Amino acid sequence: MSYQSFDEADSILTSDQSSNLNMIMSVPLQITVEIGRIRKPIKDILDFTSGTIVGLDKQAGSQVDIFVNGKPIAKGDVVVVDDFYGVRITEVLSNNEIMKLI
DSSP, X not given: OOOOOSOOTTXXXXXXXXXXXXXXXXXXXXXXXXXXXXXXOHHXXXXXXXXXXXXXXXXXXXOEEEEETTEEEEEEEEEEETTEEEEEEEEEOOHHHHHHHO
């Protein structure tokens, strides 16, 4: 028995399919970068004042986790570009791993 291959590089989209793909590709997704976490009891949080330092569970220079719509998809390093923070992506999950998260 033979099955149709969906991995052909020569597949050509119809104009409707191309339009639908362009619409899907323009959907905005929320990207979140997490530099660390910590759990604190309420009594400690109520003692927070201006200048309080909250230690996180990662060391300085550690890779940060990158989430798309709440799902972890990559890791990266924090960088500064023109006085703005950014993330240089260093690892990305494979498409198969990302699809398993959905």
